Amino acid sequence: MEGLISLKSSPRTSLSSFPSFNQPPNSFARRFSMDLPLRRSSFPAIRAQQPGTISPKEEDEEDALKVKEWEVGMFQNEVAASQGIRIRRRPPTSPPLHYVGPFEFRLQNDGNTPRNILEEIVWHKDTEVSQMKERKPLATLKKFIENAPLTRDFVGALKAAHSRTGLPGLIAEVKKASPSRGILREDFDPVEIARAYEKGGAACLSVLTDEKFFKGSFENLEAIRNAGVQCPLLCKEFVIDAWQIYYARIKGADAILLIAAVLPDLDIRYMVKICKMLGLAALVEVHDEREMDRVLGIDGIELIGINNRNLETFEVDISNKKKLLEGEHGQLIRQKDIIVVGESGLFTPDHVGYVQEAGVKAVLVGESIVKQSDPGKGITGLFGKDISL
């Protein structure tokens, strides 16, 4: 890997968030890493130099470096696509001026607009995270974590609620808005809502932290944590970089969401390990069979969320869970003692009954309860009985 060191400095390639680069996962990756002729010694241009003293030879070498960086970006999308991931991690840029690489790179590169809302969110997140990382580097976050209070047992709280009530444990979502539903609640006081949920019998809370698309924030997470709410907290974020997991831990999260539609397998493996190291639970979200297959092949996963909402189209289908929990998948889930969380679009006791029947032991609910004038009473309405007792 010696020759790749020079690429690590590029924020565009962000290899730290891409562990698979160290172990090429498929033939494309092997081909790429073998082909890569970069050696530190062949790039004098990247050594310290005085401005204005770049020779034509060094300019060529800089161009070559840009080309390689650009190819690595393409390569990330290729690995993801080989796992059925349609979301491209970053907007394609045009190839550098003197690009002479494979033609297929150019073809993939067509179209610089996001294909759907999830892609738009992820592209925006990429910019947002690189700015935040500059302001608060990982080394600084790690220092804070040394003194951070212990996390609370998210999975344990769900199990306890399930055995106490005989109903799925509730993760109640503190959600102001979403791109598909617009503003859900104008008078939005996150701490007040969190307290009402806790009083109403929620086992855990989910706090949206994305600002641009969901009008959430890390400040909300922190405020709820500092207000003395006892329920463990899920940080509901679009994680694309391990840095975000450290940040969530500092802001008071006990668990974090990882979305399989966005993250390749090796990223999930790596991030699940980081979560364990930091004492966080990871809720890995899937939407279809292929994602479920991928996630069941990863060791150490305790919580799988099945999202009834397709994040690319916003279509909601609550029978989705049933399909994904039948047959071999169901068997593996039971064998591995994984808790399945039914997510999105649940409004009535019938909905809850239906997904429980399909095999879920927990549910994640936002809209139907956050919209009620008393969100705690909203919980009673959702389950058809008071679950706080």
Ligand SMILES: O=P(O)(O)OC[C@@H](O)[C@@H](O)c1c[nH]c2ccccc12
């Ligand atoms: O408000 P609803 O339909 O009850 O959904 C809650 C939750 O499942 C949803 O907010 C959600 C599930 N997965 C996500 C991923 C990102 C953002 C949001 C979500």
